[in-house]
Amino acid sequence: MDRVVTVVPEDGLHxxxxxxxxxxxxxxxxxxxxxxxxxxxxxxASMLAVTSLGVASGDDVELVAEGEDAEAALDALEEVLSTxxxxxxx
Amino acid sequence: xxxxxxxxxxxxxxxxxPLAGVGTxxxxxxxxxxELGEPPEAEDVDPSAERExxxxxxxxxxxxxxxxxxxxxxxxxxxxxxxxxxxxxxVDDPQITDGVEDAIDDGFPAEHAVERxxxxxxxxxxxxxxxxxERADDLRDVRDRLLRLLTGGDRVDLAALPEGSxxxxxxxxxxxxxxxxxxxxxxxxxxxxxxxSHAAIxxxxxxIPAVVGVGDDLRxxxxxxxxxxxxxxxxxxxxxxxxxxERAAEGRAVEIREDAVTTADxxxxxxxxxxxxxxxxxxxxxxxxxxxxxFRTEFLFLDREAPPDEDEQLEVYAEALDAFPDxxxxxxxxxxxxxxxxxxxxxxxxxxxxLGERGIRRSLGxxxxxxxxxxxALLRAGAVGEGTLSVMFPMIATVPELEAALDRVDxxxxxxxxxxxxxxxxxxxxMIETPSAAFLAGELAExxxxxxxxxxxxxxxxxxxxxxxxRDSVAGLHDPCEPGxxxxxxxxxxxxxxxxxxxGMCGEMAGDPDLTALLVGLGLDELSLSAVTIPxxxxxxxxxxxxxxxxxxxxxxxxxxxxxxxxxVADTDTDT
Numbered sequence: 166m167d168r169v170v171t172v173v174p175e176d177g178l179h180x181x182x183x184x185x186x187x188x189x190x191x192x193x194x195x196x197x198x199x200x201x202x203x204x205x206x207x208x209x210a211s212m213l214a215v216t217s218l219g220v221a222s223g224d225d226v227e228l229v230a231e232g233e234d235a236e237a238a239l240d241a242l243e244e245v246l247s248t249x250x251x252x253x254x255x
Numbered sequence: 256x257x258x259x260x261x262x263x264x265x266x267x268x269x270x271x272x273p274l275a276g277v278g279t280x281x282x283x284x285x286x287x288x289x290e291l292g293e294p295p296e297a298e299d300v301d302p303s304a305e306r307e308x309x310x311x312x313x314x315x316x317x318x319x320x321x322x323x324x325x326x327x328x329x330x331x332x333x334x335x336x337x338x339x340x341x342x343x344x345x346v347d348d349p350q351i352t353d354g355v356e357d358a359i360d361d362g363f364p365a366e367h368a369v370e371r372x373x374x375x376x377x378x379x380x381x382x383x384x385x386x387x388x389e390r391a392d393d394l395r396d397v398r399d400r401l402l403r404l405l406t407g408g409d410r411v412d413l414a415a416l417p418e419g420s421x422x423x424x425x426x427x428x429x430x431x432x433x434x435x436x437x438x439x440x441x442x443x444x445x446x447x448x449x450x451x452s453h454a455a456i457x458x459x460x461x462x463i464p465a466v467v468g469v470g471d472d473l474r475x476x477x478x479x480x481x482x483x484x485x486x487x488x489x490x491x492x493x494x495x496x497x498x499x500x501e502r503a504a505e506g507r508a509v510e511i512r513e514d515a516v517t518t519a520d521x522x523x524x525x526x527x528x529x530x531x532x533x534x535x536x537x538x539x540x541x542x543x544x545x546x547x548x549x550f551r552t553e554f555l556f557l558d559r560e561a562p563p564d565e566d567e568q569l570e571v572y573a574e575a576l577d578a579f580p581d582x583x584x585x586x587x588x589x590x591x592x593x594x595x596x597x598x599x600x601x602x603x604x605x606x607x608x609x610l611g612e613r614g615i616r617r618s619l620g621x622x623x624x625x626x627x628x629x630x631x632a633l634l635r636a637g638a639v640g641e642g643t644l645s646v647m648f649p650m651i652a653t654v655p656e657l658e659a660a661l662d663r664v665d666x667x668x669x670x671x672x673x674x675x676x677x678x679x680x681x682x683x684x685x686m687i688e689t690p691s692a693a694f695l696a697g698e699l700a701e702x703x704x705x706x707x708x709x710x711x712x713x714x715x716x717x718x719x720x721x722x723x724x725x726r727d728s729v730a731g732l733h734d735p736c737e738p739g740x741x742x743x744x745x746x747x748x749x750x751x752x753x754x755x756x757x758x759g760m761c762g763e764m765a766g767d768p769d770l771t772a773l774l775v776g777l778g779l780d781e782l783s784l785s786a787v788t789i790p791x792x793x794x795x796x797x798x799x800x801x802x803x804x805x806x807x808x809x810x811x812x813x814x815x816x817x818x819x820x821x822x823x824v825a826d827t828d829t830d831t
C-alpha cells in the first residue's frame with residue numbers, strides 16, 4: 166500500500182522531523198519505504214537513508230508500506246510529515 | 256632595541272563570542288588516536304565475538320549520548336540537544352549496523368568493520384551542500400565514538416582539561432564542545448567551521464572565548480604554546496604581549512551577578528539580554544540577565560512555508576517567560592520587511608526596504624492577520640508564563656500608528672474575553688528607531704508603559720547612513736556617539752520619563768561597557784544587550800556614581816563632535 170504525502174516541516178526530512186519520522190517508522194512491524202514520487206525508495210527506519218534523500222519542505226514523497234499494520238504506519242508517518250514543527254519531540 | 260626579539264604571531268579566523276582568553280595549548284586530534292592498524296587475517300577473527308563487541312560498543316555509545324544529550328539540554332537548550340537524538344539514531348541505523356555486521360562476517364574485526372561501514376555514507380554526505388554536509392560531521396562523530404569504545408582508545412578528557420587550557424583542533428564535534436567546562440577552558444580555536452557551526456553556537460551559549468575557521472595554518476601552533484584566543488577580534492595570537500594578556504584577563508575576571516544591580520549610590524539599572532532564538536535563553540539566564548529586553552520574534556517566521564499558528568507561538572512565548580520567573584520579557588512584535596525573504600508573505604521588492612513597508616507598517620497593513628495571531632498568542636502567554644510580559648512595536652513613526660496598534664491589542668483582549676480564553680494584558684511599549692518617534696517621544700510615552708531605544712536603526716535613520724554600507728564615508732557616520740544621535744537619545748529619555756514611561760535601550764550601544772556610564776548618566780532605566788557582555792556591564796554599573804555619570808552625560812550631549820564625545824568617554828574611563 167502506498168501514499169503520496171507533502172512534507173510540511175520547515176527543515177524538510179532533516180534534523181528533528183527526520184528523527185521523528187525514523188523513530189515512528191521503527192515503531193511499526195510493517196516494512197516502510199520512502200522516496201521521491203516514482204523514484205528509488207529507501208528504508209524509512211534508517212536515519213541515514215532518509216536524510217540522504219535530501220527532501221525539502223514542500224516536496225512530495227511516496228510512502229510504501231507492507232505488513233499487518235501498514236495502514237496505521239502510513240497514517241502515523243503522514244501525521245509526522247504534515248506537522249509544521251516536530252513539536253512533540255520536546 | 257632589537258634585543259627583544261618578538262615572537263608574537265597572529266592568525267585570523269572568525270570570532271564567535273566577544274570574549275578573550277589566554278592559556279596553554281592542548282591539541283585535540285581524536286582522529287590520530289583512532290588510526291587503526293592493518294586488520295588481522297580473516298581466519299583469526301571470530302565473527303560472533305566481534306558482533307558482540309560491536310553490540311557492546313553500541314550500548315555504551317547510547318548511554319554516553321543520552322547523558323550528553325541531557326547535559327546539553329540543561330546547559331544550552333533543548334533545540335541544540337536535538338543533534339544528539341540524530342546521533343542516537345545513527346548508532347542504531349540499519350544501513351550502518353547491517354554494513355558493520357556484513358564486514359564482520361567477511362572477516363573484519365569490529366573496529367575495522369565500523370570504519371568501512373561509515374566510509375561510504377560519510378563520503379556521500381560530504382558531496383552534498385549546506386545542512387547535508389554537516390551530517391557528515393555527525394556521522395564522523397558517531398563513528399569515532401564507536402571506534403574509541405571498541406579500541407579502548409583514551410581520548411583527551413575534554414571535561415577535565417587542566418585549568419587555563421586553550422583547546423586547538425581541526426574541528427570540534429557537538430559532543431566535544433558539549434563537554435567543555437567554561438570554568439576551566441580559557442578558549443578554543445578550530446581550523447574549520449563557521450559562525451553557525453554547532454561548536455560556535457555552544458561556545459556562545461557556554462560563554463567560552465572561541466575563534467573558528469582559522470584554516471590550516473592553525474596546525475603550525477605547537478602544543479604547550481601560550482596563546483590568546485580573541486573572540487572579539489577573531490584572532491589567535493601566539494605568545495601574546497603583556498598588554499594583550501592583561502586585556503584578556505580583564506575580560507575574564509568579571510564575575511557573573513545573578514542579582515539585579517544598582518549604581519554605587521543605589522540607583523537601580525536593569526540589565527537584560529537581547530535574544531533571537533529559544534536556544535539563547537539559557538545563556539541569558541546563565542550570564543545573569545535580569546530579564547529579556549528584546550525578544551526578537553522573526554526566528555519563528557523565517558525558513559518555513561507557513562506562519563506559526565497561535566498555539567506554537569504561545570508555547571514559545573511562555574517558554575521565554577518561564578526562563579525569567581522574577582523578571583521581565585520584552586517581546587517585539589514581528590519586524591520584517593523587504594530585506595528578508597519569507598515565501599508565504601507577499602513581501603514587496605522595494606528600492607529601499609529600510610525606508611519601506613516594514614515593522615508596524617506591515618502589521619497594520621498586509622500582515623494584519625499575522626499580527627492578530629501574534630497578539631493573541633502573546634496575551635495568552637501572559638496568563639500562562641511565569642515572568643512579566645511586555646510587548647513592544649517596531650518602527651513606529653506616528654502617534655496614530657501607535658494608537659492603531661494599541662487598539663488591536665484591546666480588540667484581541669476583548670475577543671479572548673468573550674471566548675472565555677485566559678489572557679493577561681501585557682505592559683505595552685514601542686521601539687524608538689525613527690527620528691520622528693524620538694521627536695514625539697513625549698506624546699508616545701503618555702500612551703504606553705515604556706520606550707525602548709533601538710540604537711542601530713535610530714543611528715541609521717538619524718545619520719541617514721545605511722548600516723550595511725561599508726564605504727568609509729558612510730560607515731564612519733554610523734556611530735551612536737554622534738552628537739545628533741546622542742541628543743535624540745537624551746530627548747527620548749527625558750520625554751519618556753515626563754510621560755511616565757520607563758526608558759530602555761536595546762541596540763548594540765547598550766552592550767558597550769565603555770558607554771555604560773554615559774547611558775546611565777542619560778537616565779536609561781534598562782540596558783538590553785547580548786548575553787555574553789552582561790557580566791561586564793553589570794560590573795560597570797555597580798561601580799558608577801550617578802552624579803559622575805550625569806556630569807559625563809551633560810558634557811557629552813553638549814559636545815559638537817563625535818571626537819569630543821569619545822574623548823569625554825575615554826577620560827571618565829581612565830578616572831575609574
